[in-house]
Amino acid sequence: MKFSKFLVVAALGAVVPVSVASAGYTITPLQAPAGTTDMYAVGVNNAGQIVGHIADANGNSHAAMWTASNGAFTALPDLSATNPISEAYRINNNGQIVGKARNDANANHAVLWDTTGAHDIGTLPGGAFSFAQDINDNGVIAGSSGAAHGQHAFTWTAGGGMVDNGSQNPNSNTALAGWNAINNNGLVAGTSYILFSPFKASMGHLGDTMPTQISPAGQFSNGMALAVNDAGTIVGWQSAPTGGSPHAAIFDGHGGFQDLGSFGLSDSWAEDINESGVIVGRAFGDDGNGTFINKAYIYQNGQMTDLMTLLDNGTGWTELFSASAISDNGIIVGAGVYNGEIRGFVLTVPEPATAGILILGTTGLLATRRRRSANY
Secondary structure (H helix, E strand, O other): OOOOOOOOOOOOOOOOOOOOEEEEEEEEOOOOOOOOOOOEEEOOOOOOEEEEEEEEEOOOOEEEEEEOOOOOEEEEEOOOOOOOEEEEEEOOOOOOOOEEEEOOOOOOOEEEEOOOOOEEOOOOOOOOOOOEEEOOOOOEEEEEOOOOOOOEEEEOOOOEEEEEEEEEOOOOOOOOEEEEOOOOOOEEEEEEEEEEOOEEEEEEOOOOOOOOEEEOOOOOOEEEEEEOOOOOOOOEEEEEEEEEEEEEEEEOOOEEEEOOOOOOOOEEEEEOOOOOOOOEEEEEEEEEOOOOOEEEEEEEEEEEEHHHHHHOOOOOOOEEEEEEEEEOOOOEEEEEEOEEEEEEEEOOOOOOOOOOOOOOOOOOOOOOEEEOOOOO
């Protein structure tokens, strides 16, 4: 079963950011041009560069970058002048950005943005589309592409081009796979599954021809890996082996996982993990009284904390319901409700003294992180 991401929308016009300090925590709303309806802030690097996309009044998405210090907006260049639609997902510590964009033929292709502009990195042979979900500090891109049969995970380098990492059945049109994350040691994580069957969290290494499923076996076990850090800790979401709603999880790489909880709500996701082992994500579901609740959280020292509880009253923020990424120096990006409007935010938190989470041995290899589960 495919679960909705409940992606957060941030509607705003051009605004002047206001920073609010609270016991070491500073939150800043992100800017966007007048006429913007939605905003997705989903990636951040250690320099405080934030990436994502905005949507215009016509519903078309445009890749964007923001600055953490003041929330200032920068539009990223389009791949096509005739089809100016794009989305950015992640940024590495060298400022290289990946995502997807429409080309002149109006097809979605994986894109690399760097100081020289937007670059179409193509598709696997036989594929009509592709998207890039993550890029490590070595410039290795990970994502998913249509193929001659089905949809395959891939990695890409400037020197070697696109490498096919396969699916559970590379010769089947119903087998789909893709990477959501790659670390600096070449460990990749994502999902692989057969159409109309459960999603399975999966992992692999550069050059693999088939993803290794790391969710528990069984027809009711659903999972997806969204991020991995250089310690090899893979996080994402996973249901119980007997079924049920997904909960934020740390995978051990061998079919086991640690359930991180959900504040008593039905669903939760772990969307990113930094090199200190600090995890961010979202929890959502009915509060038991018919009200649907979203909560953005940080998980450290074995505890999940609602980010709203870290802010003072009177900041203008009444809800933080999406935490999509965290840098190694504690910069968190996501979205919430600011002065009655849905806004993107950047939240700076103090770096913890210790990792504070249980790291279950994922692989023999130590491995950056990151995610994005849309597009599957």
